[in-house]
Amino acid sequence: MAQHFLLSAKARTLSLKAIYAAGEDKAYETFRKLRWPDTNGEPVCPHCGGLDAYEITTRRRFKCAACGKQFSVTSGTILASRKMSFTNLLAAICIIVNGAKGISALQLSRDLDCQHKTAFVLAHKLREAIAAETKGAQVTDNVEVDGAYFGGHIRPRNRKEDRVDRRLSEHQTGKRRVVVAFRQRMGRTLPFVVRNESDAVELAKRVVSREAIVYADEASHWDLLHDGWKTYRINHSEAYSDYGICTNQAESYFSRLRRMVRGQHHHVSAQYLHQYAAHAAWLEDHHRDDNGALAHRMIGLAMKHGVSPNWKGYWQRSAA
Numbered sequence: 001m002a003q004h005f006l007l008s009a010k011a012r013t014l015s016l017k018a019i020y021a022a023g024e025d026k027a028y029e030t031f032r033k034l035r036w037p038d039t040n041g042e043p044v045c046p047h048c049g050g051l052d053a054y055e056i057t058t059r060r061r062f063k064c065a066a067c068g069k070q071f072s073v074t075s076g077t078i079l080a081s082r083k084m085s086f087t088n089l090l091a092a093i094c095i096i097v098n099g100a101k102g103i104s105a106l107q108l109s110r111d112l113d114c115q116h117k118t119a120f121v122l123a124h125k126l127r128e129a130i131a132a133e134t135k136g137a138q139v140t141d142n143v144e145v146d147g148a149y150f151g152g153h154i155r156p157r158n159r160k161e162d163r164v165d166r167r168l169s170e171h172q173t174g175k176r177r178v179v180v181a182f183r184q185r186m187g188r189t190l191p192f193v194v195r196n197e198s199d200a201v202e203l204a205k206r207v208v209s210r211e212a213i214v215y216a217d218e219a220s221h222w223d224l225l226h227d228g229w230k231t232y233r234i235n236h237s238e239a240y241s242d243y244g245i246c247t248n249q250a251e252s253y254f255s256r257l258r259r260m261v262r263g264q265h266h267h268v269s270a271q272y273l274h275q276y277a278a279h280a281a282w283l284e285d286h287h288r289d290d291n292g293a294l295a296h297r298m299i300g301l302a303m304k305h306g307v308s309p310n311w312k313g314y315w316q317r318s319a320a
């Protein structure tokens with residue numbers, strides 16, 4: 001039997017051992033090269049685009065010769081005002097990409113010996129940055145669509161006579177959401193969080209190319225897809241795959257997301273569900289990349305992503 005990819009040496013090109021052995025200067029250089037790939041790590045002023053800057057070596061900052069403003073390698077990016085050393089930041093990213101089903105902020109804070117909140121905010125910023133990789137993207141060719149419910153769990157009461165029918169709307173918490181995924185076979189996975197699976201038909205108009213062939217299960221709201229696309233249906237009560245008509249790749253995405261939510265985060269609020277959904281999609285789509293390539297991809301996306309209005313000032317807000 002073929003060896004699982006994650007067990008092969010090819011899957012490992014980066015390790016915590018190597019990161020800490022290489023030290024802070026080397027980690028800093030990695031961030032510089034990924035922030036300014038066109039100049040091989042030489043600074044480009046984020047204020048005016050100037051290529052000439054004085055280096056304030058002791059503080060790892062630059063002063064632009066053209067506009068006189070100061071900046072650092074993370075200025076203007078989602079990692080601006082970072083709390084960690086570059087070594088710890090690189091180590092955090094290594095730990096995050098090594099988690100095939102994600103990682104909880106609690107575990108990350110223990111591995112890095114940092115505050116829970118530091119790990120929580122960092123992981124969410126990185127999730128936001130990787131989600132941007134497919135922003136505005138469309139899927140085409142063969143596209144599987146499916147939905148799955150998350151959150152809003154009502155714990156069953158101990159005694160049978162105290163239990164309620166959790167399917168009834170009056171017994172639901174209002175926190176339940178549906179993650180709908182459009183997955184191109186051999187391509188990208190685009191997840192969305194909606195209240196009802198049927199809301200996804202409107203989304204399909206935006207993200208699924210009209211040229212695509214769509215595969216969906218027997219749920220009646222997908223009937224509307226036949227108006228816009230050549231659509232095949234699989235009745236899951238009869239079979240999971242019928243001569244290539246299946247939603248197996250969408251299912252594979254959902255099983256990763258379920259393992260992430262159950263195994264790592266245990267509970268996710270509707271507010272953050274889209275971030276976990278995006279994280280699982282990114283891992284699914286790049287599952288054949290080695291961990292060094294994944295870490296570089298993640299840093300590259302973070303360095304390209306502007307300051308996040310969602311997470312900027314999170315510290316000040318939550319301290320108040």
Ligand SMILES: [Zn+2]
Nearest residue numbers: 045048064067
């Ligand atoms: Zn400048």
